[in-house]
Amino acid sequence: MIEFVLDSRSKVNTYMQLVQQVKQALRVGLLTPGDQLPKVRDVAQSLAINPNTVLKAYRELEIEGLVGGRPGVGTFVQRTLAGASLPNQAELRDDLVAWLHRAQTAGLTAEDVIALVETTLRATLADDPPQKEPA
Numbered sequence: 001m002i003e004f005v006l007d008s009r010s011k012v013n014t015y016m017q018l019v020q021q022v023k024q025a026l027r028v029g030l031l032t033p034g035d036q037l038p039k040v041r042d043v044a045q046s047l048a049i050n051p052n053t054v055l056k057a058y059r060e061l062e063i064e065g066l067v068g069g070r071p072g073v074g075t076f077v078q079r080t081l082a083g084a085s086l087p088n089q090a091e092l093r094d095d096l097v098a099w100l101h102r103a104q105t106a107g108l109t110a111e112d113v114i115a116l117v118e119t120t121l122r123a124t125l126a127d128d129p130p131q132k133e134p135a
Helices: 014-027 040-047 051-063 086-105 110-127
Strands: 069-070 072-078
Touching: 014 040, 014 051, 040 051, 051 069, 086 110
Parallel strands: none
Antiparallel strands: 069 072
16 A cells, blocks of 8 residues: 655645655556555545545546545555556666665765756656657
């Protein structure tokens, strides 16, 4: 089950942080169809936020067709965002963890790492034309 974490310094709305975290979990296979999201009340209590904020996030995910609510039961994942690359992610994650340890040893903060990754990602994507998926 997913555990939500909020970044109080983020300019992203609280409900969108929840939506993004669910989407990330779906993309990397941490959540799969049939999995239940935490109860609205539990999320609201653990994050000290208004239950309506959680409801708004879950509603957004439902509109996108990613989750579906079952009255009196809960909210369940209906589809995944994981692509064909999912089997390769475990090895890549291990490489990334090792790289993050090197970055930390080199004195980079979390903000430094994010800046480095985002600028490198933008520069790399600008250099590489989008790849078309085989038909």
